[in-house]
Amino acid sequence: MTTPNILRFTKMHGAGNDFIVLNNCADQLQLNPALIKRLADRHFGIGADQVLVVESSTQADFKYRIFNADGQEVQQCGNGARCFAQYVFDKGLTQKNQITVETLAGIIQPELIRHNWVKVNMGPAEFEPAKVPFVSEGLLSRSIGGLTQYKLPVDAGADVNELWVGVASMGNPHVVLLLEQPASDELVQRLGAVLESHPRFPERVNVGFLNVLDRARAHLRVYERGVGETLACGTGACAAAVVGMKMGLLAERVDVVKTGGTLTIEWSGQSDSDVLMTGPAQTVFEGEFYL
Numbered sequence: 001m002t003t004p005n006i007l008r009f010t011k012m013h014g015a016g017n018d019f020i021v022l023n024n025c026a027d028q029l030q031l032n033p034a035l036i037k038r039l040a041d042r043h044f045g046i047g048a049d050q051v052l053v054v055e056s057s058t059q060a061d062f063k064y065r066i067f068n069a070d071g072q073e074v075q076q077c078g079n080g081a082r083c084f085a086q087y088v089f090d091k092g093l094t095q096k097n098q099i100t101v102e103t104l105a106g107i108i109q110p111e112l113i114r115h116n117w118v119k120v121n122m123g124p125a126e127f128e129p130a131k132v133p134f135v136s137e138g139l140l141s142r143s144i145g146g147l148t149q150y151k152l153p154v155d156a157g158a159d160v161n162e163l164w165v166g167v168a169s170m171g172n173p174h175v176v177l178l179l180e181q182p183a184s185d186e187l188v189q190r191l192g193a194v195l196e197s198h199p200r201f202p203e204r205v206n207v208g209f210l211n212v213l214d215r216a217r218a219h220l221r222v223y224e225r226g227v228g229e230t231l232a233c234g235t236g237a238c239a240a241a242v243v244g245m246k247m248g249l250l251a252e253r254v255d256v257v258k259t260g261g262t263l264t265i266e267w268s269g270q271s272d273s274d275v276l277m278t279g280p281a282q283t284v285f286e287g288e289f290y291l
């Protein structure tokens with residue numbers, strides 16, 4: 001067998017949202033959508049929800065690039081940010097417990113609270129439709145507490161032709177549906193697929209199904225843009241929590257219970273205040289991929 005061209009990687013997850021982490025500080029990797037899709041493929045590749053890339057930065061301690069399983073590069077990934085911080089510390093790329101990280105959505109600040117447990121300042125949430133982006137023109141809207149909800153026409157079968165939704169950006173786009181009980185598999189798959197590519201979201205959207213349990217706990221499922229449903233979504237937990245907080249349904253500190261684990265979200269409610277997310281970051285294995 002000829003000597004294969006080898007790509008070394010680390011497999012990690014944050015509450016079940018799983019990642020391939022690549023060290024590209026030497027800037028030698030030729031990343032393209034086809035390679036990302038091949039790496040993320042759960043049958044023909046390694047398998048992951050996202051591919052995370054560590055690079056050098058002139059603006060922060062590191063640069064953090066995020067690629068969805070469909071190959072698209074995106075602005076932010078919260079579970080990935082925790083794994084990123086654990087990775088650079090474990091690999092000896094930094095000796096600092098708190099680092100600054102440059103993303104397409106701006107600078108975020110992860111902090112290793114203890115091994116495999118990371119708190120991240122995710123920056124501010126954005127609710128202005130144009131900044132999500134979401135095309136709200138012509139839609140009926142209503143105010144619930146401090147949140148504006150929009151009546152969104154959807155073509156999702158005979159029983160669903162419009163939905164009241166909240167929208168938010170954590171640097172990446174999120175639409176949040178408030179449900180009376182935890183979402184079923186059928187609802188997540190049917191509505192998630194329709195909403196992810198809804199024409200009023202020009203960059204597509206991550207779809208959160210929020211069920212408030214009490215003022216300090218909420219259940220959440222997320223059908224992620226470019227992936228489908230994941231066991232956890234960090235930016236999705238941030239977006240759903242701040243939507244629930246603005247509606248007056250959730251306190252300033254909330255445990256967001258997801259299929260793969262629980263994330264704690266803190267937000268003071270001031271529009272310019274940062275959203276803090278705390279949760280696990282786990283290395284599963286190291287590997288070599290034959291290119």
Ligand SMILES: N[C@H](CCC[C@H](N)C(=O)O)C(=O)O
Nearest residue numbers: 077078079172225233234235
């Ligand atoms: N699917 C997301 C990126 C990953 C977000 C998620 N894995 C997280 O932990 O925030 C998007 O297209 O914006």
